[in-house]
């Protein structure tokens with residue numbers, strides 16, 4: 001049984017992850033912690049995630065609970081994540097990191113810490129379906145080649161602060177890579193006015209922000225007389241939480257170093 005420590009247990013993702021860990025027969029919800037200023041400190045993590053009291057209180061910080069778990073699942077804030085990684089390295093504990101907004105410098109430091117000290121799965125989108133979508137898009141682009149225009153449309157709720165989504169950018173990168181293009185050169189994020197004809201190599205990424213849409217991504221491959229559309233729709237946040245719990249079960253006991261959801265799902269060579 002893999003013992004899990006949930007970081008940011010009172011957050012939107014932290015609550016769903018606590019629930020998924022508790023209801024997974026291969027995982028034990030061993031500990032949970034929050035920001036030292038959180039009003040959730042001391043609350044039972046089971047009550048907090050809707051499964052009833054389980055006798056595990058939400059603690060103030062990772063240091064106080066690190067000995068109780070094998071894997072830390074972190075969906076918090078990038079600066080906090082780096083603090084947790086340093087503690088995980090010191091104690092040799094595995095990590096699953098879903099927190100977004102990690103800078104290039106953060107990622108380099110994370111790689112350095114993980115290499116010698118702990119196994120770490122890090123992915124900005126842990127949904128199983130989205131990771132399958134990445135691979136489908138890469139394969140489809142490689143098969144169709146330059147004769148088909150690639151366009152990506154993403155839709156999210158009105159509270160989302162960044163655009164386009166990291167997932168849409170990754171989809172663009174997967175398609176561009178398969179077509180020997182560089183998304184930094186060919187990405188088009190806005191069209192307005194007399195813009196002229198579409199160029200052959202451009203990859204459009206367009207954004208919708210509306211209501212409470214959890215997350216939708218469609219990739220178009222449009223050629224002469226036909227098109228393929230590949231769509232992923234997130235119905236709620238459980239798809240991310242489920243991916244995180246799969247990763248937690250997978251990463252415990254792996255050699256030190258960095259892994260992605262492709263490793264967890266066996267999609268690396270697909």
Ligand code: NAD
Nearest residue numbers: 008011012013034035075076080098099100124125126240
């Ligand atoms: P949220 O604000 O609801 O939750 C974050 C929680 O982290 C809060 O409860 C906060 O108190 C806690 N926290 C912050 N600093 C802390 C610290 N130093 N110590 C302990 N706890 C701390 O946010 P959310 O919607 O749950 O998202 C969290 C992160 O997960 C974001 O970066 C988001 O983009 C990311 N995310 C990733 C995926 C994925 O699949 N990889 C999916 C959804 C969200």
